[in-house]
Amino acid sequence: MQVPFLSLKDVTNKYRDEIHEAALRVIDSGWYLQGKENEKFETDYAHYIGTKYCIGCANGLDALIWIFRAYIELGIMKPGDEVIVPANTYIATILSITENGLIPVLVEPNINTYQIDDSLIESKITAKTKAIIIVHLYGRCAYTDKIGELCKKYNLKLIEDNAQAHGCMFNGKKTGSIGDAAGHSFYPGKNLGALGDAGAVTTNDVELAKAIHSLANYGSQKKYVFQYCGRNSRLDEIQAAILDVKLRHLDEDVALRKSVAKKYIEGIKNPKIVLPKISDWNQHVFHLFPILCEQRDELQKYLESNGIGTNIHYPIPPHKQECYKKWNSICLPMTEKIHAQELSLPMSPCLTDEQVNYIIDTINNY
Numbered sequence: 001m002q003v004p005f006l007s008l009k010d011v012t013n014k015y016r017d018e019i020h021e022a023a024l025r026v027i028d029s030g031w032y033l034q035g036k037e038n039e040k041f042e043t044d045y046a047h048y049i050g051t052k053y054c055i056g057c058a059n060g061l062d063a064l065i066w067i068f069r070a071y072i073e074l075g076i077m078k079p080g081d082e083v084i085v086p087a088n089t090y091i092a093t094i095l096s097i098t099e100n101g102l103i104p105v106l107v108e109p110n111i112n113t114y115q116i117d118d119s120l121i122e123s124k125i126t127a128k129t130k131a132i133i134i135v136h137l138y139g140r141c142a143y144t145d146k147i148g149e150l151c152k153k154y155n156l157k158l159i160e161d162n163a164q165a166h167g168c169m170f171n172g173k174k175t176g177s178i179g180d181a182a183g184h185s186f187y188p189g190k191n192l193g194a195l196g197d198a199g200a201v202t203t204n205d206v207e208l209a210k211a212i213h214s215l216a217n218y219g220s221q222k223k224y225v226f227q228y229c230g231r232n233s234r235l236d237e238i239q240a241a242i243l244d245v246k247l248r249h250l251d252e253d254v255a256l257r258k259s260v261a262k263k264y265i266e267g268i269k270n271p272k273i274v275l276p277k278i279s280d281w282n283q284h285v286f287h288l289f290p291i292l293c294e295q296r297d298e299l300q301k302y303l304e305s306n307g308i309g310t311n312i313h314y315p316i317p318p319h320k321q322e323c324y325k326k327w328n329s330i331c332l333p334m335t336e337k338i339h340a341q342e343l344s345l346p347m348s349p350c351l352t353d354e355q356v357n358y359i360i361d362t363i364n365n366y
């Protein structure tokens with residue numbers, strides 16, 4: 001049997017007719033940017049996440065960049081200020097900080113959750129710290145009450161990188177509505193994916209929302225009047241229309257991901273494999289299903305030779321990347337362990353029981 005890591009074609013085909021109808025509607029309308037499709041998606045997504053505002057933009061990296069840039073424009077942060085960030089994240093989180101001349105302060109993850117270890121944050125806070133950015137990595141909620149208390153105590157902004165966690169909950173609230181602002185990616189492979197690049201910011205802060213709306217549109221609120229030196233980082237009408245279709249089905253897709261995860265957790269019984277430890281099923285939407293294995297590379301080859309596609313998220317941690325040479329000698333053992341042992345199994349709302357059982361049996365025979 002062949003099981004690809006992810007078939008985007010299957011994911012799209014699930015809602016093929018609705019997506020075709022939405023795309024054709026925009027094509028035939030003759031209006032391709034800054035129109036009613038953006039307005040509708042922004043309204044619907046803000047409602048879904050539970051914030052007052054949603055601002056669509058070009059991609060998830062830009063969404064995060066705009067949040068920090070807007071805080072700088074509003075005088076709340078300035079270049080040289082520090083931002084606390086998990087050391088084990090996708091590079092985009094760190095880039096959004098350094099792109100703005102802010103300084104990332106890397107914090108190790110908790111080895112049971114793979115999320116930022118909240119017991120290590122307080123000792124990293126200095127007079128220059130202005131924000132904590134949490135990343136709901138793999139689709140698991142990274143927020144804890146302790147993080148909220150630290151933000152209050154030290155007057156820090158809490159920013160969420162919600163690129164991997166659309167639909168995730170914490171105590172009845174959606175991730176993306178917990179902090180002061182959140183960046184969302186709609187990269188095609190994400191839980192809520194466009195058919196191309198797209199992103200958004202959600203927030204309840206009206207000043208921040210206005211600044212981001214302007215920054216992502218050349219720094220302009222009024223045509224040909226420029227308040228900031230912005231960029232062109234807009235969301236296409238066609239992507240907004242497609243995202244609005246997919247948003248209507250997000251909860252059912254998340255439920256399917258959870259049922260795949262449940263089967264993996266109940267079925268995989270191999271002492272060489274460490275499975276995700278789930279304490280609250282509301283707090284995980286399984287963008288990925290990460291396992292740890294000391295013989296990770298060998299396991300990946302074995303699965304590949306049995307027709308099963310996997311991926312590594314991520315092979316090299318940010319502090320070991322060439323673009324961040326000055327950190328290459330820093331030692332972050334938890335982060336390095338996860339990057340050395342992590343393997344993501346196939347995960348999508350389109351996997352069949354037959355495929356999932358085949359993956360479980362193949363892993364149990366390893």
Ligand SMILES: *Cc1c(COP(=O)(O)O)cnc(C)c1O
Nearest residue numbers: 059060061090092093163185187
């Ligand atoms: C995908 C991703 C991003 C960036 O999103 P793009 O839309 O690809 O720019 C940011 N952070 C995390 C954690 C991601 O997984």
